[in-house]
Amino acid sequence: MVYSTYTKENLERVKEILDKENIEYLVRTTKSEFGYDELGDAYQLYVHEKDVEEAQRFVTEVLFPKHE
Secondary structure, three states: OOEEEOOHHHHHHHHHHHHHOOOOEEEEEEEOOOOOHHHOEEEEEEEOHHHHHHHHHHHHHHHOOOOO
16 A cells, blocks of 8 residues: 545545556545544555555655645
8 A cells, every 4th residue: 555545635636646657556445444433434545566666755745745
């Protein structure tokens, strides 16, 4: 797993950059593993093992951009 979130907005931002970079991914939706119903579903994004490092870098860049 490369990324997990409870917000569809963040998931869409990550999917957009991975699509742009031609990195294939799979999204699974699961219930909160901690039993917090108020959080709703968790979205888990998986990529091929060879793309993990690159995908994690893109996730970080899109969700936590450096302010210059």
